[in-house]
Amino acid sequence: MGKRSTFLELKETERAYRRDLILDAAMSLFAERPFHEIGMRDIANEAGISPASIYRYFSSRDDILAEILGHEVSEGSQRQQKRLESGRASLEDIAAGIVDFFMEKEATLQMLNHFLLKEEVDEEAKEKFNSIQSHYLQQFDQVLEAMGCDKDNVRLFSRAFFASLLGIIMSFRNDPEKSSEANKKHVHRLAKMTAIIFKKGMP
Numbered sequence: 001m002g003k004r005s006t007f008l009e010l011k012e013t014e015r016a017y018r019r020d021l022i023l024d025a026a027m028s029l030f031a032e033r034p035f036h037e038i039g040m041r042d043i044a045n046e047a048g049i050s051p052a053s054i055y056r057y058f059s060s061r062d063d064i065l066a067e068i069l070g071h072e073v074s075e076g077s078q079r080q081q082k083r084l085e086s087g088r089a090s091l092e093d094i095a096a097g098i099v100d101f102f103m104e105k106e107a108t109l110q111m112l113n114h115f116l117l118k119e120e121v122d123e124e125a126k127e128k129f130n131s132i133q134s135h136y137l138q139q140f141d142q143v144l145e146a147m148g149c150d151k152d153n154v155r156l157f158s159r160a161f162f163a164s165l166l167g168i169i170m171s172f173r174n175d176p177e178k179s180s181e182a183n184k185k186h187v188h189r190l191a192k193m194t195a196i197i198f199k200k201g202m203p
Contacts, residue, residue, distance in 0.1 A: 062125035095195040153203040
């Protein structure tokens with residue numbers, strides 16, 4: 001019984017290692033070029049495994065994207081939690097943190113945009129994305145509730161606020177007439193203005 005248990009643990013460890021290998025390979029490729037140009041075969045080649053075997057771990061490229069997005073959003077949530085624990089918990093501070101995170105992580109922003117706009121997404125990937133989105137918004141709800149937002153309206157408010165910030169980031173992060181630093185400052189100003197407007201209208 002002990003040997004079988006050890007064998008199963010080793011198999012599970014090997015499986016986790018291969019999954020991480022695939023995810024690392026995908027992230028490496030996404031850092032080099034737009035992810036819509038990258039297929040499962042490219043990821044398999046980068047990971048050093050056969051294209052057929054990659055499907056033992058992920059059902060599709062969207063499934064891989066959702067897994068990576070989950071890790072990235074988790075990092076963003078942890079940053080936000082640290083910000084809250086440090087006492088910087090105003091809506092303007094939270095908006096600034098969201099701007100900083102997504103402007104630093106272009107690939108993450110593109111992945112998020114992909115799932116929000118793409119009509120046909122692999123079912124397993126869609127479930128993962130919905131879970132990620134729900135978890136992130138729940139954390140956001142708790143922050144807004146702590147600020148006094150009415151519980152009956154908090155989810156509607158948090159969705160509207162996050163969607164507004166995301167729209168600002170997507171629209172103004174790459175203005176070709178400005179430098180990257182000027183773009184970031186402009187996005188910060190717009191995000192702060194949005195936070196002030198939302199704070200005044202918080203139910």
